[in-house]
Amino acid sequence: MTTTMTSNSNLSNMRRLVEQLKLEASVDRIKVSQAAAELQQYCLQNAGKDALLVGMPTGLGSNPFREPRSCHVL
Amino acid sequence: MCDQTFVAITFGPCDRCEKNFPLMSIYIQGEAATYCSFCVDTMACEGLTKGETLVTLKNESDSLKKKLEEERNKLHDIELHKVAEKVEVLGALPIKTRRVLKGHSNKVLCMDWCKDKRRLVSSSQDGKVIVWDAFTLNKEHGVTMPCTWVMACAYAPSGCAIACGGLDNKCCVFPLSLDKNENLAAKKKNVAMHTNYLSACSFTNSDMQILTSSGDGTCALWDVESSQLLQSFHGHTADVLSLHLAPSETGNTFVSGGCDKKCNVWDMRSGQNVQSFETHDSDVNCVRYYPSGDAFASASDDATCRLYDLRADREVAIYQKDSIIFGATSVDFSQSGRLLFAGYNDYTVNAWDVLKGTRVSILFGHENRISSLKVSPDGTAFCSASWDNTLRIWA
Numbered sequence: 274m275t276t277t278m279t280s281n282s283n284l285s286n287m288r289r290l291v292e293q294l295k296l297e298a299s300v301d302r303i304k305v306s307q308a309a310a311e312l313q314q315y316c317l318q319n320a321g322k323d324a325l326l327v328g329m330p331t332g333l334g335s336n337p338f339r340e341p342r343s344c345h346v347l
Numbered sequence: 348m349c350d351q352t353f354v355a356i357t358f359g360p361c362d363r364c365e366k367n368f369p370l371m372s373i374y375i376q377g378e379a380a381t382y383c384s385f386c387v388d389t390m391a392c393e394g395l396t397k398g399e400t401l402v403t404l405k406n407e408s409d410s411l412k413k414k415l416e417e418e419r420n421k422l423h424d425i426e427l428h429k430v431a432e433k434v435e436v437l438g439a440l441p442i443k444t445r446r447v448l449k450g451h452s453n454k455v456l457c458m459d460w461c462k463d464k465r466r467l468v469s470s471s472q473d474g475k476v477i478v479w480d481a482f483t484l485n486k487e488h489g490v491t492m493p494c495t496w497v498m499a500c501a502y503a504p505s506g507c508a509i510a511c512g513g514l515d516n517k518c519c520v521f522p523l524s525l526d527k528n529e530n531l532a533a534k535k536k537n538v539a540m541h542t543n544y545l546s547a548c549s550f551t552n553s554d555m556q557i558l559t560s561s562g563d564g565t566c567a568l569w570d571v572e573s574s575q576l577l578q579s580f581h582g583h584t585a586d587v588l589s590l591h592l593a594p595s596e597t598g599n600t601f602v603s604g605g606c607d608k609k610c611n612v613w614d615m616r617s618g619q620n621v622q623s624f625e626t627h628d629s630d631v632n633c634v635r636y637y638p639s640g641d642a643f644a645s646a647s648d649d650a651t652c653r654l655y656d657l658r659a660d661r662e663v664a665i666y667q668k669d670s671i672i673f674g675a676t677s678v679d680f681s682q683s684g685r686l687l688f689a690g691y692n693d694y695t696v697n698a699w700d701v702l703k704g705t706r707v708s709i710l711f712g713h714e715n716r717i718s719s720l721k722v723s724p725d726g727t728a729f730c731s732a733s734w735d736n737t738l739r740i741w742a
Contacts, residue, residue: 285387287404293582294411297623300660304422308641308659309430312684313702315639317434319683324727325442325742326685337465337482338445338728338742 361386419661427654427663431702437685440698444712445728446740448479450486454734456513457547457719461502464725468509469738470497476511478523481723481730481740488523490531499547503554510538510557512545518559520571539569546588549601551615558601558615560587566603568615580613582620589633594640602643604631610645610655624655626662633677637701638684644701646675652689654701666699668706677719682726690717690731696741712739 320326324336357370361383368383382390453473460467466487470476474495478488494515501510503520512518518539521531539545543562550557551568556577560566566580566587585606592601599615610631612622629648636643642656642663651667652675666687673692680687686707687699696710696717715734722729728742 284401284404285390287401287408291404291408291411293620293623294408294415296619296621298411298415298418300622302418302422302660303658304424305427305656305659305661305663306425306430308656309425309427309663312427312637312639312642312656312663313431313434315637315641316683316685316702319638320685322726323681323683323685324725325440325681325722325729326437326683336727336742338740 357381363390419659422659423661427702428704434702436703437700437707440686440708442698442708442710442741444710444739445742446481446484448481448484448738448740449736450477450479451475451736453736454715455718455732455736455738456496456498457500458721458730458732458738459500459502459509460721460723460730461506462504462724463506464723464727466502466506467730467738468500468502468511469732470500470511470513471736472496476500476509476521478509479738481728488529488531490521490535496544499545499559501548501550501557503550504552505554508554510548510550512539512548512559514544516541516544516561518545518548518557518569520557536571536574538571538574539567541565541567543586546586547590549590549592551592558590558592560590560603560605562586564605566590566601566613578615578618580611580618580620582611582613582623583607583609588631591635591643593636594638602634602636604634604645604647606630608647610634610643612643612657622657622660624662626653627651629674632675635678635680638680638682644678644680644687646678646689648674650674650691652678652687652699654687664701664704666697666704666706671697673716676717677721677731679720679722679729681722681729688720688722688729690720690733692716694733694735696720696731710741712741713737 362380363386370381451471453471455471458469465482468478474492476490496514497511498513508522510520517537520536520538539559541561541563546560548559555571557569564583568578583605587603587605590603602612604610608627610624611620614621627647631645631647633646644654646652650671653662654664656663675689675691677690687701690696694713698707700707713733717731717733719732728740730740732738
């Protein structure tokens with residue numbers, strides 16, 4: 274950001290940084306093992322609906338982009 | 348040429364001296380307050396008399412940063428890919444290019460899908476913004492912007508409007524109609540004004556509000572109808588390159604990434620930066636939320652993509668390979684969150700297994716760097732925009 278840095282501005286910026294860090298330090302955290310387990314659970318629960326993952330069978334009605342088009346040159 | 352424009356500044360009585368001056372809103376111990384810049388500097392000087400100097404504050408901030416690192420590391424008991432060891436390895440993905448959208452005469456810089464899962468809008472260096480029907484390859488609407496390098500474009504949730512902007516420092520909204528003979532440019536509405544280029548824009552859950560990020564280091568929330576600045580977000584120390592709103596179930600937050608190598612998570616109502624992550628070695632080009640809203644991924648010029656978990660408050664995975672040396676410019680998750688598609692400056696799209704941290708496949712096809720990549724709203728395909736003047740739909 275283009276602000277002219279006077280020593281007073283530096284001080285107020287540093288103050289703001291310290292306040293911001295105090296705020297971030299006080300956040301409630303959970304363990305990585307628990308967070309990772311929940312991410313994995315979400316993936317596996319929704320894997321069946323993921324068209325790009327399971328590769329739905331080509332044919333009418335399933336994936337409109339994979340439908341063979343009439344003037345499509347292969 | 349762009350006009351000299353300024354961010355809308357609130358003008359009014361200062362909380363401390365009660366005189367009318369341009370106001371800055373700052374936070375003191377969590378409480379928002381608006382002071383004029385004279386009072387902010389005076390208060391900073393008062394700090395000097397209490398024995399605070401720049402040096403003591405710097406020491407305090409360094410020790411706080413160390414404490415933050417320690418707190419985060421205490422909870423780092425296992426790696427994501429270790430937790431995912433028992434999960435089945437993914438087979439080869441049957442993904443290839445299904446459509447090539449040609450029509451731009453210069454680099455395509457940005458694209459966005461419509462909620463109807465078939466339309467998309469793209470913007471290019473030649474100043475043109477085109478709305479396509481991805482099934483039929485029809486160009487439904489086109490508008491030429493007065494500036495080149497239209498770096499950001501977005502589709503409204505209703506499908507009735509598009510927003511775009513770039514080097515003109517503004518974000519404008521065009522309402523779309525079914526009339527084929529309409530003159531889109533005549534209905535243009537200037538909504539946002541920044542003091543530097545617009546890098547990204549996104550409608551919130553309605554057509555009425557737009558969130559923008561800019562090269563001036565700030566993000567801002569605007570009301571479309573009145574073009575009023577509703578909230579501004581300060582905290583990045585360099586250009587903000589990308590932003591993404593949290594999936595609606597998880598509330599009013601968004602994440603932004605910038606050239607200061609940081610990814611910041613913001614509360615839209617208070618304007619407060621609630622979490623910040625700085626582990627990349629270079630500019631963060633793109634950020635995207637995980638479909639559940641509990642994590643987000645970032646793509647950076649340091650050739651890595653990283654996954655950050657919001658509740659664990661740390662980076663939980665890095666997607667990198669020694670053979671990948673070009674920067675990643677854009678990322679998006681597949682619908683289940685298992686796949687992460689990333690577009691790189693070496694003209695390829697890599698598909699990563701989010702849980703195991705391994706690369707599943709490389710997708711070739713583009714003839715120049717990928718500038719933008721987004722998965723369609725129903726997850727059946729994804730679209731990549733490239734500097735080779737085309738967009739490709741992969742499914």
